[in-house]
Amino acid sequence: MLWQALTLSLGYNATLVTLGAAVLGLAAGAVGAGMVLRGRALVPDALAHATLPGLAGAFLALTALGADPRNLPLLLVGGGIGAALGLAALRALTARTRLTEDTATAAVLSVAYGGGLVLLTVIQALPGGRAAGLEGFLLGSTAGMLRQDALVIGGAAMVVLLALALCWRPLTLMAFDPMQARAMGLRTAAWDAVLAILVLAVVLVGLRVAGAILIVALLVTPAVAARLVVSRAGGMAALSALIGGACGWFGAAASAAAPGLPTVAVIVLAAFAALAAAALVRGGRAWTAPS
Amino acid sequence: MTTPALAVAGLSVDYAGLAAVEDVTATFPAGSMTAVVGPNGAGKSTLIKAVLGLVPARRGAVRVFGQTIDQARARVAYMPQRAAVDWDFPVSAADVVAMGLYADLGPFGRMTARHRDRVAQALARTGLTDLARRPIGALSGGQQARVFLARALAQGADLYLLDEPFAAVDARTEEALVTVLKALRDEGAAVVAVHHDLAAVPRIFARVLMLNRRVVADGPVAAVFTPEAITRTYSQAPAAAPAVSAAALPLPA
Numbered sequence: 001m002l003w004q005a006l007t008l009s010l011g012y013n014a015t016l017v018t019l020g021a022a023v024l025g026l027a028a029g030a031v032g033a034g035m036v037l038r039g040r041a042l043v044p045d046a047l048a049h050a051t052l053p054g055l056a057g058a059f060l061a062l063t064a065l066g067a068d069p070r071n072l073p074l075l076l077v078g079g080g081i082g083a084a085l086g087l088a089a090l091r092a093l094t095a096r097t098r099l100t101e102d103t104a105t106a107a108v109l110s111v112a113y114g115g116g117l118v119l120l121t122v123i124q125a126l127p128g129g130r131a132a133g134l135e136g137f138l139l140g141s142t143a144g145m146l147r148q149d150a151l152v153i154g155g156a157a158m159v160v161l162l163a164l165a166l167c168w169r170p171l172t173l174m175a176f177d178p179m180q181a182r183a184m185g186l187r188t189a190a191w192d193a194v195l196a197i198l199v200l201a202v203v204l205v206g207l208r209v210a211g212a213i214l215i216v217a218l219l220v221t222p223a224v225a226a227r228l229v230v231s232r233a234g235g236m237a238a239l240s241a242l243i244g245g246a247c248g249w250f251g252a253a254a255s256a257a258a259p260g261l262p263t264v265a266v267i268v269l270a271a272f273a274a275l276a277a278a279a280l281v282r283g284g285r286a287w288t289a290p291s
Numbered sequence: 292m293t294t295p296a297l298a299v300a301g302l303s304v305d306y307a308g309l310a311a312v313e314d315v316t317a318t319f320p321a322g323s324m325t326a327v328v329g330p331n332g333a334g335k336s337t338l339i340k341a342v343l344g345l346v347p348a349r350r351g352a353v354r355v356f357g358q359t360i361d362q363a364r365a366r367v368a369y370m371p372q373r374a375a376v377d378w379d380f381p382v383s384a385a386d387v388v389a390m391g392l393y394a395d396l397g398p399f400g401r402m403t404a405r406h407r408d409r410v411a412q413a414l415a416r417t418g419l420t421d422l423a424r425r426p427i428g429a430l431s432g433g434q435q436a437r438v439f440l441a442r443a444l445a446q447g448a449d450l451y452l453l454d455e456p457f458a459a460v461d462a463r464t465e466e467a468l469v470t471v472l473k474a475l476r477d478e479g480a481a482v483v484a485v486h487h488d489l490a491a492v493p494r495i496f497a498r499v500l501m502l503n504r505r506v507v508a509d510g511p512v513a514a515v516f517t518p519e520a521i522t523r524t525y526s527q528a529p530a531a532a533p534a535v536s537a538a539a540l541p542l543p544a
Contacts, residue, residue: 037380166399167398169393169399170393170398172382176377176382176387176390177371177376177390179340179345179369180369180371181390183343183367184365184391185361185364185393227381232382232383232386232426233381
């Protein structure tokens with residue numbers, strides 16, 4: 001059964017989900033490497049959690065306007081606005097207070113998640129049970145993936161990968177030595193925004209598949225695993241993308257073969273297995289840079 | 292008189308709510324090597340960062356080859372303190388040196404054979420050719436200092452602003468770096484280096500800027516680098532002056 005799923009011979013829908021999850025993993029692994037190199041592995045997590053109040057807010061707004069609250073593009077616009085506000089809050093907290101970046105990230109993450117949960121509770125209390133499906137954004141659900149969803153994920157992943165490759169020089173330059181980069185005229189604020197937008201794009205298209213809570217694993221774990229075995233930034237991003245893609249492929253196939261298995265949980269466990277394997281390969285030197 | 296490589300006029304910079312640099316006026320001619328000395332907290336690094344526009348100045352003007360820093364940016368190479376970056380970052384020595392090309396290439400420009408030549412030459416001048424492909428995390432402190440200087444060289448600048456280029460390097464590396472810097476000076480570049488080892492100043496530098504938030508002395512080492520000036524530079528505690536009341540403080544000594 002698992003073999004059939006892995007070789008894409010378990011029917012149209014399972015194939016669609018497997019390819020969609022794999023392409024998502026590819027893009028997430030590559031972009032995640034950029035964030036890990038920048039030393040901001042938690043920022044994607046904050047962005048993902050900040051989409052929740054945005055999604056729920058959009059749902060409530062659409063309901064109030066009498067429109068269909070399950071209009072996916074509009075919900076995702078709401079999620080994007082939520083993430084953008086979260087990022088703005090993060091920047092303001094870092095720039096205007098003495099909070100360190102990781103503290104500010106944790107604050108934004110938890111407040112956004114709490115706010116999102118409150119709004120989701122409000123939605124669940126709405127009459128008519130129209131909230132059905134919204135909880136899918138929390139933990140993800142691949143089962144309902146449509147051809148259109150897979151195409152959107154595929155298209156977005158291609159654009160993200162292309163943009164990342166194009167912007168790789170300034171992004172790595174800034175990640176390694178932001179001060180010297182600025183001295184050479186590189187506008188770090190703008191390039192940080194570019195990186196955040198790429199991450200946000202992956203988060204938004206991946207939200208329904210991987211969910212807001214665990215998508216960070218797809219963004220960060222492959223990058224960390226790749227970092228342990230590769231000593232060049234470009235090679236690390238490439239390997240990270242491959243690991244992410246493989247994890248997406250395997251996770252979706254496993255849950256197609258055994259429908260009781262939650263896709264995203266399997267993806268995350270597969271990513272962790274890759275990390276553990278990388279650590280084993282590196283042996284006792286696992287926690288220092290490869291040379 | 293020719294245009295100086297760097298001219299700073301009445302520059303004041305606040306850092307973390309304190310006056311880090313106060314009313315600094317100094318010129319740095321082309322074809323010269325200047326040491327910037329002073330106690331910890333005297334504003335040496337802040338002065339360099341303010342020249343580059345990395346920290347905002349409260350007052351004052353900076354001219355680089357008679358232009359604003361943004362106009363002249365490609366002609367200025369900056370070497371931060373080595374501790375400012377993560378040396379576990381996954382790049383090779385040659386990768387870091389090639390980063391100096393950004394001033395020329397910008398975000399999307401294509402590397403040409405000429406650019407690769409510049410990287411190879413910068414590596415060769417700093418004695419790193421054999422280490423070019425090695426990850427920077429596997430380099431010694433002295434080799435890392437060479438990598439940073441090689442990155443500045445690859446930029447092909449006319450003004451070099453170096454923040455403690457010799458910190459924690461062995462004597463042999465220091466000598467190698469000094470040889471490169473003197474060659475740059477002889478080619479007409481201006482070198483400005485924050486420096487800690489006072490005893491080495493006369494041996495390496497012809498000019499000195501003695502800083503303790505304000506300029507204590509500025510000029511040829513032979514003329515201004517006197518025991519009396521050194522005492523004045525280092526005797527006064529530099530920091531702890533709130534920016535708001537800085538104007539009311541008396542001059543050091």
